[in-house]
Amino acid sequence: MGIFEPFRAIGYITTGGVPFSLQRLGTETFVTVSVGKAFHVYNCAKLNLVLAGPQLPKKIRALASFKEYTFAAYGSDIAVFKRTDLVVTWTRHEEKVNRLYLFGEYILSADTKGDIFIWAFRGADPSSDPVGNISLGEKFTPTCIMHPDTYLNKVIIGSEEGPLQLWNISTKKKIYDFKGWESPVRCCVSSPALDMVAVGCSDGTIHVHNIRYDEELMSFNHQIRGAVTALSFRTDGQPLLASGGSSGVISIWNLEKRRLHSVIREAHDGSIVSLHFFANEPILMSSAADNSIKMWIFDNNEGDARLLRFRSGHSAPPRCIRFYGNGKSILSAGQDRAFRLFSVVQDQQSRELSQRHVSKRAKKLKVKEAEIKLKPVIAFDCAEIRARDWCNVVTCHVDTPKAYVWRLQNFVIGEHILTPSSGSQSPIKACAISACGNFTVLGTEGGWIEKFNLQSGISRASYIDGSLALQSAHEGEVVGLACDATNGSLISAGYRGDIKVWDFKSCKLKSKFNVGKSVTKIAYHRANGLLATVADDMVLVLFDTVSLKMVRRFEGHTDRITDLCFSEDGKWLISSSMDGTLRIWDISLARQIDAMHVDVSITSVSMSPNMDVLATTHVDQNGVYLWINQALFSPSTNVDSYASGKHVRNVLLPTVSSAERSEEEESIQNSQDANQSNIKPFVITNHQIPNMITLSLLPRSQWQSLTNLDIIKVRNKPVEPPKKPEKAPFFLPSVPSLSGDILFDPPASKETDDSTTDGTSHKTMADLSSHFCQLLQSCGELQNYSAFTDYLKGLSPSSLDMELRMLQIIDDDDDDDDDDEMEDEEEPRPELESISLLLDYFIHELSCRNNFEFVQAVLKLFLKIHGETIRRHSMLQDKVKKILDVQSLVWQKIDKMFQSTRCMVTFLSNSQF
Numbered sequence: 001m002g003i004f005e006p007f008r009a010i011g012y013i014t015t016g017g018v019p020f021s022l023q024r025l026g027t028e029t030f031v032t033v034s035v036g037k038a039f040h041v042y043n044c045a046k047l048n049l050v051l052a053g054p055q056l057p058k059k060i061r062a063l064a065s066f067k068e069y070t071f072a073a074y075g076s077d078i079a080v081f082k083r084t085d086l087v088v089t090w091t092r093h094e095e096k097v098n099r100l101y102l103f104g105e106y107i108l109s110a111d112t113k114g115d116i117f118i119w120a121f122r123g124a125d126p127s128s129d130p131v132g133n134i135s136l137g138e139k140f141t142p143t144c145i146m147h148p149d150t151y152l153n154k155v156i157i158g159s160e161e162g163p164l165q166l167w168n169i170s171t172k173k174k175i176y177d178f179k180g181w182e183s184p185v186r187c188c189v190s191s192p193a194l195d196m197v198a199v200g201c202s203d204g205t206i207h208v209h210n211i212r213y214d215e216e217l218m219s220f221n222h223q224i225r226g227a228v229t230a231l232s233f234r235t236d237g238q239p240l241l242a243s244g245g246s247s248g249v250i251s252i253w254n255l256e257k258r259r260l261h262s263v264i265r266e267a268h269d270g271s272i273v274s275l276h277f278f279a280n281e282p283i284l285m286s287s288a289a290d291n292s293i294k295m296w297i298f299d300n301n302e303g304d305a306r307l308l309r310f311r312s313g314h315s316a317p318p319r320c321i322r323f324y325g326n327g328k329s330i331l332s333a334g335q336d337r338a339f340r341l342f343s344v345v346q347d348q349q350s351r352e353l354s355q356r357h358v359s360k361r362a363k364k365l366k367v368k369e370a371e372i373k374l375k376p377v378i379a380f381d382c383a384e385i386r387a388r389d390w391c392n393v394v395t396c397h398v399d400t401p402k403a404y405v406w407r408l409q410n411f412v413i414g415e416h417i418l419t420p421s422s423g424s425q426s427p428i429k430a431c432a433i434s435a436c437g438n439f440t441v442l443g444t445e446g447g448w449i450e451k452f453n454l455q456s457g458i459s460r461a462s463y464i465d466g467s468l469a470l471q472s473a474h475e476g477e478v479v480g481l482a483c484d485a486t487n488g489s490l491i492s493a494g495y496r497g498d499i500k501v502w503d504f505k506s507c508k509l510k511s512k513f514n515v516g517k518s519v520t521k522i523a524y525h526r527a528n529g530l531l532a533t534v535a536d537d538m539v540l541v542l543f544d545t546v547s548l549k550m551v552r553r554f555e556g557h558t559d560r561i562t563d564l565c566f567s568e569d570g571k572w573l574i575s576s577s578m579d580g581t582l583r584i585w586d587i588s589l590a591r592q593i594d595a596m597h598v599d600v601s602i603t604s605v606s607m608s609p610n611m612d613v614l615a616t617t618h619v620d621q622n623g624v625y626l627w628i629n630q631a632l633f634s635p636s637t638n639v640d641s642y643a644s645g646k647h648v649r650n651v652l653l654p655t656v657s658s659a660e661r662s663e664e665e666e667s668i669q670n671s672q673d674a675n676q677s678n679i680k681p682f683v684i685t686n687h688q689i690p691n692m693i694t695l696s697l698l699p700r701s702q703w704q705s706l707t708n709l710d711i712i713k714v715r716n717k718p719v720e721p722p723k724k725p726e727k728a729p730f731f732l733p734s735v736p737s738l739s740g741d742i743l744f745d746p747p748a749s750k751e752t753d754d755s756t757t758d759g760t761s762h763k764t765m766a767d768l769s770s771h772f773c774q775l776l777q778s779c780g781e782l783q784n785y786s787a788f789t790d791y792l793k794g795l796s797p798s799s800l801d802m803e804l805r806m807l808q809i810i811d812d813d814d815d816d817d818d819d820d821e822m823e824d825e826e827e828p829r830p831e832l833e834s835i836s837l838l839l840d841y842f843i844h845e846l847s848c849r850n851n852f853e854f855v856q857a858v859l860k861l862f863l864k865i866h867g868e869t870i871r872r873h874s875m876l877q878d879k880v881k882k883i884l885d886v887q888s889l890v891w892q893k894i895d896k897m898f899q900s901t902r903c904m905v906t907f908l909s910n911s912q913f
Contacts (some may be wrong), residue, residue: 003584003594004614004627006654010342011313011332011350011623012036014287019230019274021065021102022285029278031285032070033293034060038657039072041065044278044285044295047311048348053084055657062100064107066121071107073097078109078119088128092117101145103155106131106169110142110157118169132172136165146188148197148211156197156211158185164199166211178214181207189231191241198241200228206243208255218258222251230275232284238298242284244272250286250296252305262304266362266369268292269315269336283308290315290336291622312352314338314622320563320604321615321624324382324408327608330615330624331393333377337370339395341411342624344613354412375400379430382408386437390455391416394431394440401425403442405454416457422448422472432481432490434504435526441490443478449492451507461507463490465500474498482524482531484545491531491545493522499531501545513548515541523573525566530587532573534561540575542587554585556592563604568611576602576616581648595648618653625654693894696854698793705797706857772803773834780837785844789851792858800858804865807834832873835866839879846886859883 014020018034022044029044037059041051053070062073070081076097078090095113107119114136120127136142141160148156153170162180167173183201190197195212204222209215222228226246234240239255248271250264268288276285282298284305292312296305316336324331330342343349355373362369380395391405391414401424405414418440420428426446433440439460443449447470449463463473474494482491483504490502497515502508517535524531530551531543538561542552559579566573572593573585578601584594600618607614614627696703705712772791779788792800842862845855863870870876 002596002649002651003629003631004582004596005630006651007613007626007628009623009625009654009656010330010344010347011291011318011340012656013040013291013311013313014273014293015291015622016059016061017271017273017289018060018063020276020285020287020293021063021070022276022278023065023067024279025067030065031293032063032065033287034063034072035656036060037074038655039063039070040656041070042293042311046348047293047295047309051083052657053081054086055655061096061098062109064100064102066102069121071100071102073100073109076111078107090117090119090128090130092130092133099142099145101147101155103147103169108145108155108169110145112141114138114140114142116142116145116157132169134167134169134172140165143185144188146190146197148190148195149192150194156188158188158199160184162201164188176214178209178211181205186227186229187231189233191233192235198231198233200231200243202227204228204245206231206241206253208241218255220251220253220260226271230272230286232275232277234277234282234284234298236277236280236282238282238303240298240303242275242277244275244286244288246271248272248288248290250275250284250305252303262302264296264305266359267294267296269370313350314340317619317621318604318617318624320377320379321606321617322380322382323606323608323613323615325384327610327613330606331380331382332617332624333380333395334622335376337373337376339374339377339380339406341408344608344626351411353406353408356413374404381431381433381440383433383435383437385435386454389437390414392433392437392454394418394433394442394454396428396431396442399427401427401444403428403431403440405440405457414457416454418442418452418457418459420444420448420450421459421462422446422450424448430478430481432483434483434487435485436487439487441481441483443473443481443492445477447472447474447476447478447494449473449478449481449490449502463492463502463507463509465509465512473500473502479519480522480524482522483526484529485526489545491522491524493519493533495519497535499533499543501548511548513543521561521564523564523566525570528570530566530570532564532566534564534575538577540564540573540585542573552585552587552590554583554592556583556595557581562602565605565607567607568609574605574607574614576605582616596651597648598651598653600653621653623656627654693849693852693890696793696851698854702797703854703857706800706861709797709801709861772806773837776834776837776841780840785841788841789845789854793851793854801861804862807838807866832869832876835869836876836879838862839876839883842883843879843886846883846890849890 012035014033015036016034021032023030030041031044032039032041037056039053039060040049042048043050056072056074056079058074060072060074064071068082072079076093076095078097080087093109093111093115095111097109097111099110101108105121107121108116110116116134116136117130118132120131139161142157143160144158146156148154154166154168157165157167162182162184164178164180164185165174166176168175181201183203185199186202187200188197195210196217197209197211199207199209204227206220206222206228208217210217222243222245228243229246230244232242240261241253241255243251243253248266248268250267250272252261254261267286268290270289272286272288274287284296285293287293291314292310294310295308297308298305314334314336316334318332318334321330321332328343328345330344332340332342339353341351341353358369358372362372375397377395378398380393382393384392386392387409391407393406393408395404395406403418405416407414420442422444424446426444426448428442429445430443431440438454439451440454441449441451451460453460464471465473468475473492476495478492479495480493487504489510490504492500495518497517497519498512499515500512501510503510515533515535517537519533519535521534522531529545531545533541538557540554541550544551557577557579559577561575561577564573564575571587573587576582580599580601581595581597582602583592586593600621602616602618604617605614612629612632614629616625618625775788775791779785842855842859845851870880
């Protein structure tokens with residue numbers, strides 16, 4: 001096991017081109033979608049994720065759902081899940097399963113060979129054997145399955161060859177052959193009208209057919225929008241049919257007028273995979289190959305649809321990423337021209353940054369949205385210090401001579417467009433934001449460097465090297481820019497290998513040196529002033545920007561280096577390459593400490609400020625992959641425990657389901673454990689850091705109430721005493737008196753009751769205290785008080801107060817003795833054993849610094865109750881003195897850290913940035 005281990009993948013909504021499965025449970029509707037080798041279940045009310053399925057050995061090819069059960073076909077097998085637990089696996093198919101259909105109490109599965117198996121499912125645990133099978137023949141490849149309403153036990157099966165067949169699944173007999181329309185059938189759905197079905201073909205035509213008389217009622221031409229891939233009838237009384245094509249357009253057809261009703265242009269950026277109208281609702285759900293699901297509502301007077309809600313990710317692979325917001329979010333720029341913010345904590349908070357009314361502008365100009373959107377981002381930089389004041393992100397785009405600013409607080413593009421004043425339309429290739437967040441510096445392909453103010457968008461200065469023939473900063477392309485932590489210097493790198501250090505304010509050249517090779521990428525760490533450069537020779541070279549000397553040189557990559565980044569503390573340098581490896585270099589040790597190889601080449605890397613998560617993007621992958629830093633959870637800090645030298649370990653990419661691993665991952669992990677038996681695995685343990693304290697993690701009210709019980713009792717005391725009733729109820733016995741007052745009980749009877757009550761009370765409290773004392777004594781003998789601490793934590797403040805006071809009740813008899821009898825207290829007494837054991841417990845817990853705030857509260861309450869008893873017994877006083885010594889030692893260390901932190905906070909709060 002190495003430093004970074006797979007955690008999970010984010011940014012995947014629906015993949016693989018698998019139609020979703022929609023079902024209604026009670027008053028809520030849920031949709032099940034495929035995300036590669038796992039499935040996700042969303043609640044359609046807000047499209048929030050409610051369930052994530054486990055990882056399967058292969059990619060899912062078909063889905064079906066019934067109540068709490070989900071059926072997923074992968075390869076030639078079908079897995080049946082009850083929520084996320086695997087119930088059974090059906091394994092009778094010989095070829096790949098490409099269709100699943102829920103038909104009443106049965107599941108129909110069709111493979112590419114033409115075999116259809118019927119599996120019984122009656123709401124209980126499904127059986128592992130099919131109840132029957134149907135062979136369609138070699139010249140009939142099923143593409144869709146549909147059940148016509150009111151046709152008992154019958155289904156219609158469409159084929160790749162064009163014809164359709166009507167089968168009775170109860171008798172396993174074919175009833176009728178439909179000739180088709182000499183075009184492969186892609187989809188087939190039943191209409192609300194009896195005997196009517198709609199069939200979509202690859203040639204772009206939609207046929208509304210009467211299956212009872214085998215007659216075509218009407219047809220629509222969908223040719224200009226590609227093949228018909230999905231169909232759905234509206235069921236709330238409106239005669240509308242929705243169709244989706246391979247171009248991403250959704251067409252709405254009016255069946256009464258037999259013409260096109262409306263078109264949802266550019267509904268998706270990829271081929272439509274599935275369409276479904278909600279039952280008796282004007283809501284249409286669609287999914288496509290662009291990694292998105294959308295809900296459309298038809299609520300305007302013209303009958304057009306508008307977007308109701310959606311979930312989407314990148315439809316094309318992202319090319320550069322960066323952590324933002326203390327590691328809780330990731331900024332991602334993709335080849336789909338989208339600039340997104342992914343939440344690492346909650347996927348529902350992920351969103352695309354707005355480019356200001358793209359859809360409206362595209363509709364007004366009658367062009368595609370892709371023509372309105374900005375070109376793909378090739379580089380960007382961000383700063384959080386001025387996020388609330390003005391724009392704090394700058395982006396550079398492909399072949400664009402302008403840079404754009406974004407305001408992440410509002411998730412929208414800024415109002416300023418930064419255009420360098422070089423006079424040429426040279427594309428911008430690099431950008432950097434100053435540490436103060438007020439300025440940004442842009443570098444162009446022609447070697448020009450210019451500084452802009454982010455608040456106003458006005459150019460402030462240009463950096464020009466007077467020794468060059470052209471008025472520019474570099475002779476060639478500017479490949480990287482970086483600002484130091486104090487706005488004192490600006491570092492720029494040219495493609496020809498020249499590194500230059502400029503005075504940030506005066507824009508004068510301070511120093512320069514040449515790497516000797518073509519530089520393609522740089523990374524700068526502001527805290528230590530180290531600059532990492534990547535050249536064409538696939539070698540990483542580190543320079544000290546103050547002394548202008550090379551300090552480290554790392555070799556190991558065998559192909560082009562795609563990205564690199566520093567860890568937050570500046571001790572590690574992480575690099576990725578097209579050879580599929582990710583390598584971690586220790587700068588202080590000047591060597592590689594870990595390396596891993598994945599099947600898909602890494603294109604971008606970024607490490608969180610907390611150093612707990614590493615994010616990567618990969619070739620032809622639309623998601624962002626997260627890796628957990630196991631070194632943070634390991635008690636060992638010895639780097640020799642990691643994979644070192646030239647050893648490269650093979651790992652699989654993180655999955656969307658982080659809880660479970662597939663069989664393939666298990667086999668790879670087992671083989672690596674066998675090959676690396678000398679490497680100690682990382683184990684997450686509750687290891688306490690020396691000289692630090694641990695808290696009980698109890699609610700604050702629970703332990704604070706222990707110290708304020710007297711105040712709480714006074715506050716809850718009744719304002720007035722209970723009043724004597726004027727007249728006694730008729731059912732209470734009374735006796736006459738001379739004064740006229742009502743007397744209920746004679747004095748003799750009352751005394752008897754009081755004595756009985758007192759005796760019963762003492763006995764009950766003694767019984768309650770027995771468990772408390774026995775548990776304390778057993779834990780004291782073992783010198784392990786964890787069970788006793790858990791018992792105390794489970795008590796309410798009033799119950800804990802009663803437990804401690806019961807020890808006082810046992811010792812109450814001594815309070816009535818004379819002072820002469822106090823001399824005999826040195827003899828051991830059973831009543832004081834529990835108090836002595838409690839003192840031993842406090843000494844142990846304070847020494848170990850466990851449950852610090854809870855132990856302090858209990859100790860205060862204990863001394864308040866038993867302080868007088870401890871004062872009168874010298875054997876208890878010795879232990880209290882020891883508690884005082886331990887308490888003083890522990891508190892001095894904690895108080896020192898508190899005061900140091902307080903001084904630092906006070907100093908920083910009075911500073912102005």
